[in-house]
Amino acid sequence: MNDEDLRITADAVLAQLVGDPSGQARLREDQWQAIEALVVHHRRALVVQRTGWGKSAVYFVATALIRRRGGGPTVIVSPLLALMRNQVEAAAAAGIKARTINSANREEWDAVQEEIRAGEVDVLLVSPERLNHPVFRDEVLPSLTAATGLLVVDEAHCISDWGHDFRPDYRRLRTMLAELPTGVPVLATTATANARVTADVAEQLGTGDDGDGALVLRGPLDRESLSLGVLRLPDAAHRLAWLADHLDELPGSGIIYTLTVATADEVAAYLRQRGHEVTSYTGRTENADRLEAEQALLANRVKALVATSALGMGFDKPDLGFVVHLGAPSSPIAYYQQVGRAGRGVEHAEVLLLPGKEDEAIWKYFSSLAFPPEEQVRRTIDVLAGSSRPMSTQALEPLVDLRRTRLEAMLKVLDVDGAVRKEKGGWTATGQPWAYDAERYAWVAGQRAIEQQAMRDYVTGTGCRMEFLRRALDDEAAVPCGRCDNCAGSRFGTEVSPVALTSAHGELERPGVDVEPRRMWPTGLSAVGVTLKGRIPASQRAETGRALGRLSDIGWGNRLRPLLGPDAPDGPVPDDVLQAVVAVLADWAKGPGGWASGEKDALTRPAGVVTLPSRTHPELVDSLGNRVARIGQLPFLGGLVLREEDEPRRVHRGNSAQRLLSLRGALTLPASLAEALKEHPGPVLLVDDFTDTGWTIAVAAGLLKDAGATEVLPLVLGVQG
Missing domain, CATH: 3.40.50.300 (P-loop containing nucleotide triphosphate hydrolases)
Structure with missing residues (x-):
């Protein structure tokens, strides 16, 4: 098929793709340039074009042409399920059979893999995370890589750790790119890549055996609509x-x-x-x-x-x-x-x-979730190195001071860097040398600060806004x-x-959100000598409590963040905040299951008020507890204490296992409070400034119920999340 016939065929495929029964649809010259580079010249190309330019038309038309020439299926690495669903439907319109392997269709994996082996699939869409799933990586990916006719990397800015949406799993594409047979074309597409990201992605693409660098096709990013x-x-x-x-x-x-x-x-x-x-x-x-x-x-x-x-x-x-x-x-x-x-x-x-x-x-807050400090990273590698078998993230949590989502993100980066590897059953250390690239992490953090200032400038600027973004x-x-x-x-x-x-x-001013109690002990505590596991017994568990608001919302969150921040000055509870707390209590008492609701099996009216210790806002918590007690005509029974030699608040953002371990034994119930609980038996209202992981309340509830409290009703100003 000569170039003229190929172009006619390409336009016909486009007409099917866009649903044009007249067959008048035509590829633009810039789209044809990309398709020709892939189909005729077997190039590796990076297309940086505005959203809506028609990048999917390029790889679907290229797929149809490659398949008609006897080439293998196209593999599209896609970041989101929504995109995959749209792409499968779009491909069908052009007579292209597209299938997907993702976390939402596990029951179809075997059938899809059989169809791939039988040559019945034209396009396979996979998530970047799937590339490192042990079964897919070891049993499916090698043969798929050998048979691939075209590799497409959608949202390719995610490959680059200089990009705004860097995803470690995308970096695994480097391995797939290096292992592709000679002459397999590669298309990377994105609408959001600046010069630095474009250069980085192009460099990663330009690893083919033909010695040619990646072809970069970059267009203007204006959106006239x-x-x-x-x-x-x-x-x-x-x-x-x-x-x-x-x-x-x-x-x-x-x-x-x-x-x-x-x-x-x-x-x-x-x-x-x-x-x-x-x-x-x-x-x-x-x-x-x-x-x-x-x-x-x-x-x-x-x-x-x-x-x-x-x-x-x-x-x-x-x-x-x-x-x-x-x-x-x-x-x-x-x-x-x-x-x-x-x-x-x-x-x-x-x-x-x-x-x-x-x-x-x-x-x-989101900036605080960046790549962890070297000490925490080294600790994770050392724990894995000392294990005789793969460890799940749940098993790692009690041994490292990182929340699960942050721990998993860090492990993905270490996997890309070669320091760890995901196996069936969990993670293992590879023993390969690894260096903490503090300079790179600091540079990325600096770029984030520059981007934030740019957004401030965008908001206040008097110049053209589209020009600013471009x-x-x-x-x-x-x-x-x-x-x-x-x-x-x-x-x-x-x-x-x-x-x-x-x-x-x-x-926005309506106060009150539920504070759900911890119901399950963290997994893996046996690794650190703690026998707790499974469900927390009702006899040790707090009841569902109340908070004035969430720190992340735009109502009470705006009032609470300046009051509860780590650098906020301590002081008595402000009157407006106290009045809102009283309103929350009144609503709680009269609402479903409340002690003043008159319902069967409702909560019993609190017999007293107890406070939790706070290293950052002790006066705030003490005044809140005492004033709530006076207004509610309840006795103030006292407060739990933290042993001076312990500092559990230092792992305030640690994972559940670490937070629980830091509190056990450190949070104590003084003898005076124990006596007060005996004098005033019944439920207690447990007061604190805010709750994040929920484990301070959980440990306190166990102590209070062991001392005779029948119910523990948490009342806090703010809840994280």
Whole structure:
């Protein structure tokens, strides 16, 4: 087939792909350039093009041409299930059989692998995490690599640890790239790569045996359909009220992004209360509910999904009419990627940023979750090296001071670096030399700080907003867009209705969230000589408690963060906070199961108040406990204490096992409190400033119940999460 015939065939495949029965659809020259490089010249190419440019058309058309020439299947490494679902449907439209292997379809793996061996699969989509699943890596990947006709790396900026969304599992592609047979083309695609990331990814791609470096095809990143704007409103209540008043003015359906799960749930609940059809979508949303929410948005059955970044790369709705951010992401690159969800197939889409004063605190929290210090990393490697068999993350937790999610992320980096390896049953140390690259980690942290300042500049800047974002991505063709609020004037005012504002204040100022007790002991405690395991007996467990608010929300969180932060001055509980606590108690008492509800099997009225010790806010906790006792006409029984030689609070962000180990024996019940409990038998109200892991309350509950308390009712100001 000559080049002319190949181009005609390629256009015909495109027509099938986009559903054009007339067959008039044509590839653009830049798309054909990429396809020709892959199919004819067997090149390795990096395509950096704006969202909606048609990157998927390139690899699906290339797949069809390669398969017609007798080539093997295309392997697409994709980051999200939502993307995989969209891609399977899109491929079918062009007569391309696509299958996927991911965590949500485990029951189909054997059948998919058999279809691959039989040559019946044209496209296999896998997650980067799957590349290092022991069974897939050792039993499937070698033969798949040998048979691959085209390798596609979608969202390729994730390969680079300089990128805004670096994922360690993506780095395993280096091994797959090195092991590909000679002449197998590779396509990497992304819409969000600045010059540094582009160079890094191109260098990793350019490892083929042909000696040629990767072909980089980079286009302008302007999105002519997008109109960018920033609305700076006085507080969280005004931002919620603005959304309630103006959501229906935004075109079509869209996405409202928030920075935290708590805020997404809070905003969705408020907007539904105000009569809007919205659904929340976060990392805690079950897979089935996520799929239902995606389909509802795709079919325009909802006005918006209120989402965290869990709804990000790969979600494809061409007619998405708007993206609103309630809170600014910490990176202009990440922001550009998220707003790029809108306006792919419509002439006009609105993009609005509503920044909040809580944004910086949230940035700071996520920055604290960076790669751990060398001491913790070395400790993990040493523990694995001393084990005679693979260790699961659950088994490692009691031995290292890292939470599970952070521990797993660190292990993935160490796996990529060759220091550890994932096996059936867990992780093992390889014994290979490993160096802690403090300079690189510091550089990345510095880049994050630069990106955060860039977002501040974006919010306050008076220049063209699209030009600003394009320059952040090193787009040399960046010029003023003529559409954003700074270029053409704001299309939206900041006014809100009194009714919506009053309702928003009521929603945000309504105090009280549940504090669920710990019900299970951490796994793996036997490794450190502790025999506790399984379910915590009811006789040792706290009851469901109450908190004034979550530190991560935009209501009480904004009031509590300055009060409870590690650098916040200690002092008596403020009157407004105390009044809200009293309201929480009154609601708790009269609500379902409360001691004043009159219900059968309801809680018994507390017989007294006990405080937990605080090394950071002792006066705050003491005054809170005493004033609650006086208002409730309850005796203040005293407080538990920490032994001076112990410092359990130093592992405040440690994992459950480490936190529990640090508290056992350190948290004690003084004799005076034991006597007071005997004089006032019954339930106790246990008061603290905030709870994070929940293990301080759990240990205290066991001590108090051993001393005769019948129920332990936790009452805290703030809960993390």
